[in-house]
Amino acid sequence: MGARELAKRWAAMLDGAVAPTLTRAQIEDLLTGFSADLMAAVRGTGDPSAAHRAADALIAANYRDPLAVHRSVLVLCNDLVQAACHDPACADYAPVRERAAEVAAEFAAAFTAGLRNAALAEQESTMAAALTAAREAEARRQLSEARFQAIFEGASVGIGTVDITTGRVVDVNNAMAEALGVPAAAMPGRTVADILGPANMGDAFEHFQHLLSGEVDRFRIETLHTRPDDSTTVVDLSMTVVRDTAGNPRFLVGVTVDVTERKQLADRLWHDAHHDSLTGLPNRLLFFNRLTAATGQVGVCYLDLDGFKEINDQRGHTAGDQVLRDVAHRLRTALPPTGTAARLGGDEFIVLLENCSGEAELADLAAEILAALDAPFEVAGLSVTVGASIGTALVDTRSTAIDELMHVVDTAMYRNKAARHRR
Structure with missing residues (x-):
């Protein structure tokens, strides 16, 4: 089996995993180059880092779900071995399988890191848009408040604002309410400590106290959150102090992203790689x-x-x-x-x-x-x-x-x- 045939099998395995930005023929062309490099790597004549480049290329082509990782690892552990050394009786077969496992582990680790970086970049873009709209509210109140409200209500990540003088919640969107497991209407006017409850009064609350005291301007933390119904989620939480044109703190903006599934995938891929x-x-x-x-x-x-x-x-x-x-x-x-x-x-x-x-x-x-x-x-x-x-x-x-x-x-x-x- 040559590199082109391996690329065709790989592309076929990826069918249905996601709606990519490339056509099937383009995906085959993309994977052909990496297939040749990966075959050389498992034969011991090439660089295993080709797995990292292949993972980056697939993420760039919009393959961003766990199924794409799973199917690609199957190709690297099975079809790649057959392509590089098709006869199990061959003396090189065992080393080829071992190197293929290392290549698959490298691919899985790189894919996980790439997914996280892509998700975090999207989160940072959303956060930047929210903060930009909030700053513009002081200079162009009517127009900028309308823009911020549109972002606030339609964002897929949780956004909330907190009065910096009282520590009480001013407003939250539905995505924030879903992440915390508390109705959106029940949060305004309550303190963050009251909303989080005793089970979640850990590192995140300590960072929040530092914001209120003015010791820091922002923080970001990944924390385990227990909802009122005792279910748990892993939440990526960012909070930032928003200041007026004179530099005085006005309010806090918090952004939450439920990363439970991504964390579970990352943990599973890390375990499989180690x-x-x-x-x-x-x-x-x-x-x-x-x-x-x-x-x-x-x-x-x-x-x-x-x-x-x-x-x-x-x-x-x-x-x-x-x-x-x-x-x-x-x-x-x-x-x-x-x-x-x-x-x-x-x-x-x-x-x-x-x-x-x-x-x-x-x-x-x-x-x-x-x-x-x-x-x-x-x-x-x-x-x-x-x-x-x-x-x-x-x-x-x-x-x-x-x-x-x-x-x-x-x-x-x-x-x-x-x-x-x-x-």
């Missing part, structure tokens, strides 16, 4: 992020499974996948609260023990892991046994630069593992 899809364990990226953030002395156990290939060959990949999931479950059970287990790929796993006291604790952990994996695994009614080889490393993060730390960990783990096999 966790192994088969076992649910952290992947290589998240593991090394946690290793980088660790302080003091850390212990690392690197292990791969003995006899796993025979299970795959004799009982099939479905049985092999079940064993990997069971291994992941046993690793989670065996680890202390300060431990993190991750899957690097294939039958390779790695464990991080933060605040490790020394070689003895690390050796005990390795023994517990081996003991946890010692019992037979039940697969399709049959009992199979899987062993493990473990290499360990003890590293002091306080005296080791991050790049050196990763190098030390890799070197020590593979050295210990090689020594174990020689014995």
